[in-house]
Amino acid sequence: MTTRAEILVIGNEILSGKVTDEHSGFLCREFRSLGVDVRRTVTLPDEIEAIAEAVRQAWTRSDLIVSTGGIGPTHDDVTIAGVAMGLGRPVVRNSTLESVIRQMYDREPPEVVWRLADVPEGAELIVADGLRVPVVRVGKLYLFPGVPEIFRRKFDAIKARFREEPFFLRKIYLTTGEEMIAVTLDRVAKKFPELLLGSYPAVNRPDYRVLLTLESKNAAVVDDAYRDLLSSLPCEAVLPLEEYRAN
């Protein structure tokens, strides 16, 4: 079974166009190369109810949820409260996180900093090499901060745990339009239910007009579908470009 993942990006700064979200794209690429199937990404405002609702919905349809953002000491950091509400759990202070925070200060830290030790009840901490602050996990949900440098360092430190069977991918570049191959694609898509067959028209490209992507965790399916397509498509329309990789 392929893990079905969902990404929740939390932050008004993204929705208001001040900051471009790079987390979703990064996580889609990373998870694909880990063999995980990202099924949805959602960008949410810094609002407890919106986060709670999104967590509830993601929980019912996904095996793995990753959130970024909204973890910090200020008024707009409400991810912990939103996740707790979504899961119907109280927010509790974690004593291990309290110790981590205490070690980060020479003297008594400002009172607000202790909010960083708050987690939804039942959360676990994931300790990894190179991480001063552990990653907080609540069941299938992993909570990451939004600051890009810290987020990536934490994700890189624990991403090996997400690895599973890879996807296999082949590409076909065509010099004909989608409307000339749609019937063939439809037939092949129906013939190979395990195949993920994508068709992407290109605009203003001198070299090709459509890119086909053939993908599956079953390498034989990719190969069989690839041969079937090559024998069905008009051969003068297929560019002699070969690309094949296991992610």
Next chain:
Amino acid sequence: MTTRAEILVIGNEILSGKVTDEHSGFLCREFRSLGVDVRRTVTLPDEIEAIAEAVRQAWTRSDLIVSTGGIGPTHDDVTIAGVAMGLGRPVVRNSTLESVIRQMYDREPPEVVWRLADVPEGAELIVADGLRVPVVRVGKLYLFPGVPEIFRRKFDAIKARFREEPFFLRKIYLTTGEEMIAVTLDRVAKKFPELLLGSYPAVNRPDYRVLLTLESKNAAVVDDAYRDLLSSLPCEAVLPLEEYRAN
């Protein structure tokens, strides 16, 4: 009343990390500068049921919905079917779109191309200068193609209709950490309910440690909150950088 918008980006190529989504960021920036409040962005797979569910949910919470992607002649173009299912309407063939398609071909077009004339029942067409193919609208939902060049041309052609009162924005750059100002931010956020107050820590920046953003459609609220913050924050921590604009 500020329009609450939601963006639905449809495409397996984005979720599988093959293509980086640029639509969400573009639309967040564009809508902000038009005075529209984007409340959520969702990236969805090319699946009728997932699209239908997302449309239903967006419909209940948003005033304006924009979708990109999944409009084309191939097996993975299922946005029209998904929207129709989500709204409980049949898919019907639009005679105006049929005429547009007929004009694009010298001879009889391939059969699959007529799919491009299919719309959810009750759809309207928005004709604009420079657009060969009109934009399809179903009530509050506007359907755009996913190909970036075509999407942007169509959005630019009709975006004036979305314009409303602008947001006003001020920024404050600070050389102190968030934990030292959190109490002040909390007080100001509560004092000005119309204010959108953002606090964004920077990592590895030599010039500042936190960026505050003050935003509202009410310019006086932004100005009052700005003065209040400047009088409350430690003045040695405030960088003499001024930024003020109406989007």
